[in-house]
Structures are given as structure tokens and as C-alpha cells.
Amino acid sequence: MEGISLILAIVVITALAFDFTNGFHDTANAMATTISTGALKPKIAVAMSAVLNLVGAFLSVEVANTISKGLVDESGIRPEVIFAALVGAILWNLLTWLVGLPSSSSHALMGGLIGATVASAGFGAVHGDVLVTKVLIPAIAAPLVAGIAAMIATRLTYTLGKKADGQASAKGYRAGQIASAGLVSLAHGTNDAQKTMGIITLALVAGGTLAPDSDPPMWVILSAGIAIALGTYLGGWRIIRTMGKGLTDLQPQQGFAAQTSAATVILASSHLGFSLSTTHSVSGAVMGAGLGRKGGVVRWSTATRMFVAWGLTLPAAALVGALAEWVTNFGDWGTALVAVFLVTSSFAIWKISRREIVDHTNVNDVDDTDDAESPGVVTTAMAAVTPPPTAAVAEELAATIPAPAGATDPDPKPTQAAV
Numbered sequence: 243m244e245g246i247s248l249i250l251a252i253v254v255i256t257a258l259a260f261d262f263t264n265g266f267h268d269t270a271n272a273m274a275t276t277i278s279t280g281a282l283k284p285k286i287a288v289a290m291s292a293v294l295n296l297v298g299a300f301l302s303v304e305v306a307n308t309i310s311k312g313l314v315d316e317s318g319i320r321p322e323v324i325f326a327a328l329v330g331a332i333l334w335n336l337l338t339w340l341v342g343l344p345s346s347s348s349h350a351l352m353g354g355l356i357g358a359t360v361a362s363a364g365f366g367a368v369h370g371d372v373l374v375t376k377v378l379i380p381a382i383a384a385p386l387v388a389g390i391a392a393m394i395a396t397r398l399t400y401t402l403g404k405k406a407d408g409q410a411s412a413k414g415y416r417a418g419q420i421a422s423a424g425l426v427s428l429a430h431g432t433n434d435a436q437k438t439m440g441i442i443t444l445a446l447v448a449g450g451t452l453a454p455d456s457d458p459p460m461w462v463i464l465s466a467g468i469a470i471a472l473g474t475y476l477g478g479w480r481i482i483r484t485m486g487k488g489l490t491d492l493q494p495q496q497g498f499a500a501q502t503s504a505a506t507v508i509l510a511s512s513h514l515g516f517s518l519s520t521t522h523s524v525s526g527a528v529m530g531a532g533l534g535r536k537g538g539v540v541r542w543s544t545a546t547r548m549f550v551a552w553g554l555t556l557p558a559a560a561l562v563g564a565l566a567e568w569v570t571n572f573g574d575w576g577t578a579l580v581a582v583f584l585v586t587s588s589f590a591i592w593k594i595s596r597r598e599i600v601d602h603t604n605v606n607d608v609d610d611t612d613d614a615e616s617p618g619v620v621t622t623a624m625a626a627v628t629p630p631p632t633a634a635v636a637e638e639l640a641a642t643i644p645a646p647a648g649a650t651d652p653d654p655k656p657t658q659a660a661v
Contacts, residue, residue, distance in 0.1 A: 249321045249577065253445040256328045256584075258469040261438035263335040264347040265295065265473020268434060270485040271344070271504070271524040272427040272474075275497035275531075277605060278486030281416040282423070284477070284602035291427040292475035298431020299439075299467030313352065313377070314359045314444075315367040322570040322577060323358045324445040329584050330354030330563030336591045338551055342480035342488070342600075345551040346519035350559040351437055352377055357560030361567040380511060381519055381552075385526025388507045392527040395499035396534025403495065415494035422501035429508035430520050431470060438466040479600040485525065487606060488544045490532030500524070500531035522552065 272294075273287040282290070331350040338345040352373075359367050403411045439458040442465075446452040452459070458466075486492070492500070504527040508520055525548060532540040566583075569576045 247321075247449060249325070250445060250449040250451065252577075252581065253321050253325045253328070253449075254442055254465075256325055256332070257438050257442045257445070258465060260328050260332050260335070260347075260351065260441075261435065261466050261469035262473040262476075263332055263339070264434055264438070265292075265470040266476045266478040267335045267339050267345075267347050267473075267481060268430060268520055269474045269476075269478045270481040271520045272423055272430055272501075274482045274485035274524075275492050275500055275528060276419055276423040277482060279416065279419065279492055279494050279497045281419045281494060281497065284479075284482075284605055287423070288475050288477040288602075290424060291430075292471040294424055294427035295431035295435065295474050296467045296471040298428040298433075299435035299463060299470065301428075301432045313369060313372050314355060315363065315369070319359065319367070319444065319448040320362065321445050321449045323362045323567055324355075324441060324448065325577065326358035326361070326566035326570055326580065327351070327354035327356075327563045328441065329566040329580055330357060330559040330561070332584065333562055333587055334555060334559045336588055338555075339478055339480060340591050340595050342484045343548055343551045344481050344485050344521045344525055345548075345555050346381070346521045347434065348437055348519045348521075349377070349381065349552075349555040351441065353556035353559030354563035355441070356556070357563035358567040360560075361564040362571075381522060384507055384511070384519060385522045385529075387526075388504050388523045389526035389530030389533075391503035391506070392496075392500045392530030393534035395503055396496050396531045399495045399499055400535065411495075415498045419494055419498040419501060422498055422505055425505040426501050426508065426520075426524065427474075429505050431467065433508055433511065433520060435463075435466045435470045438469065439463055442466065477602060479602065479605045480595075483600055483605050483607075484544065484548075485528060488541060489525070489528050489548075490538060490540050492528070492531060493535065496531035496535055496538070499534065500527040503527045503530070 269288055269291060272291045273282070273284075276282045277284050277287050328351075331347070331354040334345070334350040334353075335347055356368055356373070399415070403415075436458075439462050442462045443452065443456065443458045446459075446462075447454055447456060490496075501524075504520075504524040507523045507527075511523075529540050529545060532538045566580045569580050572579075
């Protein structure tokens with residue numbers, strides 16, 4: 243780390259802070275369905291995810307190179323621009339975590355970087371072709387592909403397992419779900435930790451510490467992996483609750499199908515260098531799994547709020563990044579002012595979150611009103627074209643539905659008094 247100036251040190255520390263928020267913000271992507279179906283205890287789940295995130299950080303640097311070399315023009319970037327970009331990304335991550343919405347940390351980082359770059363060097367410094375092909379198109383395609391794959395996989399698992407013993411089948415799917423959740427965690431480390439690697443590498447190039455087109459140094463890879471692993475272990479319980487219980491109610495078969503589909507999409511995108519949102523992929527897979535089970539309901543009010551957050555992520559983070567960059571142009575005191583604003587805002591968000599604590603003890607608790615939502619147009623349409631369930635599946639579904647209040651047994655057994 244020889245030759246790193248004070249501003250570069252600040253950027254590196256801020257980037258690792260973003261990586262930490264990325265970890266706890268996106269823990270839900272890997273472990274929400276595993277926790278909601280009871281396949282793993284919450285604390286064990288996040289510990290396993292943290293370890294695999296760290297391992298995944300060492301598997302590839304393709305996504306890091308997309309950010310450090312492809313998205314913006316390296317020659318027109320100052321370290322202060324990277325700092326401003328990170329401010330926008332961190333604040334958006336914290337705000338969406340506070341309200342429990344699974345938004346994209348990746349797009350928050352991209353938005354902050356684009357906004358700060360435009361404020362500093364103009365629109366010409368942003369490579370529009372890379373933005374479209376490796377960020378925007380995957381953002382739309384990933385949830386659709388993962389959702390369709392999960393829906394098909396869910397129907398297939400129920401069809402293949404219709405003659406299997408219910409309890410033995412559930413145990414088998416829980417084991418498979420643990421394995422697939424581990425794969426998602428590995429994929430998350432491979433994809434998301436690289437984004438911080440890329441942003442730190444870009445800052446080092448901008449500060450003259452690294453030559454242009456350099457790959458991330460080993461210390462950058464290691465520190466980014468550790469930061470995201472620590473954040474993952476902390477556990478973003480608010481978003482885990484939304485992903486695991488707020489979108490739909492999942493059974494082990496659905497959890498396995500959703501996790502496997504999402505992991506496949508994420509790992510393929512990492513190999514191709516696409517800066518994919520793991521949140522988009524896993525959310526799409528969870529909704530697809532919900533639609534794939536006969537009688538499954540997707541809570542579209544929650545999904546709609548999530549879609550709105552997705553649409554706002556890039557522009558909101560870009561706006562904050564641009565404003566932060568404008569303030570840093572006033573010199574050292576401007577950079578200090580932005581840093582104070584970031585710390586103060588982060589503390590205020592954390593303080594507000596303490597009013598209603600969500601942790602591993604109550605992460606699976608949901609409001610009764612959430613279960614009262616009607617299926618909606620999409621779920622109804624899917625149900626209309628879905629074949630009726632087999633007897634085994636029907637019995638399994640019936641066992642999960644409580645009897646209406648005041649209902650009586652149609653064939654009651656005689657009581658002792660009646661005898």
C-alpha cells in the first residue's frame with residue numbers, strides 16, 4: 243500500500259464500509275429462504291454464508307474489471323469522485339435496509355459512480371455501451387430468467403416427488419436447499435465482493451498508485467472478501483424477513499428450486515463479467531417459486547414496493563453521488579463535510595432502526611395482515627393454467643391451511659357422552 247495518500251486511504255476505508263453494508267444488505271439473497279423454511283437456524287445460516295462469501299471473493303476478477311476498466315473513463319476520475327460515489331451507494335443501502343426492501347447494492351454503487359462521474363467530467367466519461375450491455379440489460383433479464391427457471395423447477399420437483407414420502411421428501415429438499423444456499427453465498431462473494439475490489443482499484447488508478455488497466459492487487463481482494471463476510475455474518479434481518487416471508491410462503495421444495503435457479507444465473511453472469519444484481523436474481527427466483535406451487539400466493543403489494551425501489555436505485559444513488567461530488571469540489575473542507583454527513587446520516591438511520599428491532603429471534607415473524615392479501619391477477623392467471631395437484635400434493639397443501647373459525651368436523655366421532 244506504499245504511496246497511498248490521505249484521500250486514497252479515506253476512499254479505501256469508505257469502500258470497505260460499503261462492502262460491509264453490501265454484506266448485511268444482501269445476506270437475504272443467500273439465506274432468506276433457508277431460514278424461512280427452517281432448513282437452518284438463523285445464526286448458523288449467516289455464519290455459513292459469511293465463510294462462503296469470503297471464499298467466493300477469490301474465484302474471479304471479471305466483474306471487478308468491468309467496474310474498474312469498463313464503466314467509466316479512468317483518465318477523468320479523481321479519488322474524490324470515487325468517495326462521492328460510495329456515499330450515494332452506502333446511504334441508499336442503509337435506507338432500503340431500514341424499510342426492509344431488497345434493493346440492489348450493485349446498482350446503488352453503479353448509480354453513485356455514474357452520478358459522481360457525470361458531475362466531475364460530464365456524460366462523455368460514462369461508457370454508455372457498457373452500462374447498457376453489462377448493467378441495465380442484466381438488471382431486467384436476471385429476475386425474469388431466474389423467475390421462470392424457478393417456476394419450472396418448482397413444478398418439476400412437485401411432479402417428481404408426488405409419490406415420495408412427505409417427511410422424507412421434505413428432509414431431502416431441506417438438505418438440497420442448504421447446499422444450494424451455500425452455492426448462492428459462493429456466487430454472491432464471487433459477484434458482489436468484486437464490485438468493491440473494482441471501485442478500490444479504480445481509486446488507486448485515479449490516485450496514480452496503480453497503472454491503468456491493472457487487476458485488483460491481492461490485498462484489495464482479501465480486504466474486500468473479509469469486509470463482505472463480516473457484514474454477512476451481522477445479518478440483514480429486516481431484508482431477510484421480507485425476502486423469506488414477505489413475498490410468499492415457501493416450502494422446502496420451493497426454496498430449493500429458487501436457490502438453485504438464482505445461483506445458476508449469478509455464477510453464469512460472474513463468468514461473463516456482468517455486474518449482476520444478486521438481489522434481482524434471488525427475488526425473481528423466489529416469486530417464480532411462489533407461482534410454481536399450486537395454491538402459492540405472491541404478495542404483490544410487497545413486490546410492487548420492491549420494484550419501485552429497484553427503479554429508484556440508480557437515479558437516487560446517482561443524485562446523491564453527484565451532490566457529494568459537487569461539495570468535494572470546494573476542497574478538503576468540502577470532502578470533510580461530506581464525510582461528516584455520511585457518518586451522521588448512517589448513525590441516524592441506525593438509531594431509527596432501534597425503534598423496532600428485527601434480529602435472529604423474530605426474523606420469521608410476520609403480521610397477520612400480510613397473510614390476508616388476495617392472490618391478485620398474476621397469481622390467479624397462473625393458477626388457471628396450472629394442472630390440478632395430485633392427491634399427495636393436495637394432502638400436503640391441506641395440512642398447511644388452518645380450518646376456518648367455527649368450522650366443525652363433517653364426520654365427528656361420537657363423544658363419550660353421546661355413547
